[in-house]
Amino acid sequence: QQPVQSPQAVILREGEDAVINCSSSKALYSVHWYRQKHGEAPVFLMILLKGGEQKGHEKISASFNEKKQQSSLYLTASQLSYSGTYFCGTEEGARNTDKLIFGTGTRLQVFP
C-alpha cells in the first residue's frame, strides 16, 4: 500500500529548516528516502530499519517510529542544492521483503 507523504510541497529560503513526513497504515520493516531533481533519476539519501539501525546522508537526518509506522526526514540549514522532490519508500511487514513501494513525493524549493 502506497505510503502517504506530507506536505505535498514546501518553499524555503536558504538556511531554513524543513520536515517531511511519511506514514503507512501497515507495519513497516524499513523506510527509504530518495531525492529526485527534475529530469533525473532518484538518488539515495537515507535508510531506516526496524530496530533502529540507520544509514544515510551526512547533513540530512531522519527518524522512524515503528509503532506509529511513521518516518520524518529533517532538512536543516537548507541549501539551494536541496531543491527537488523527496520520496519515501517503504517495505511492509516484519522482515525484509525486497518490495519497495514509494509515496507520491514532496516537492521542495529552496530560494536564495
Place this chain on the structure above:
Amino acid sequence: NAGVTQTPKFQVLKTGQSMTLQCAQDMNHEYMSWYRQDPGMGLRLIHYSVGAGITDQGEVPNGYNVSRSTTEDFPLRLLSAAPSQTSVYFCASRESGGRGETQYFGPGTRLLVL
C-alpha cells in the same frame, strides 16, 4: 562500474505495438525492479526480482511482462502498448538481504504511446 543502464532513452510507439525496455547492472546485485513515474503519482512498482529466475508483481503489473534469466539483465516487455502506458520508466537494483542496502536507479526511459 557503469551502474544501472537503460536503453532506449526515449521511444515513441503506436497503440498496439510491442517493445522491450532493456535494463542491465554490473554491480552483481540480486535485486532488480521496474518503476513507472507519472506526474503526481510518484514512483509505482511494476515488477521486481530477487534473483535470476525469480520475479514477482508490484503495484501496477498489468500490461507488462518481465523475466530474469541472468543476474545482470532485467528486461521489461510491453505486449500491446496503450496510451495509458505513456510514462517515464526507471529500473533499479540493490543487494538483497534486508540490512539497508542502497537502491540505485538507472537514468530512465521516456515512453510515448500514440
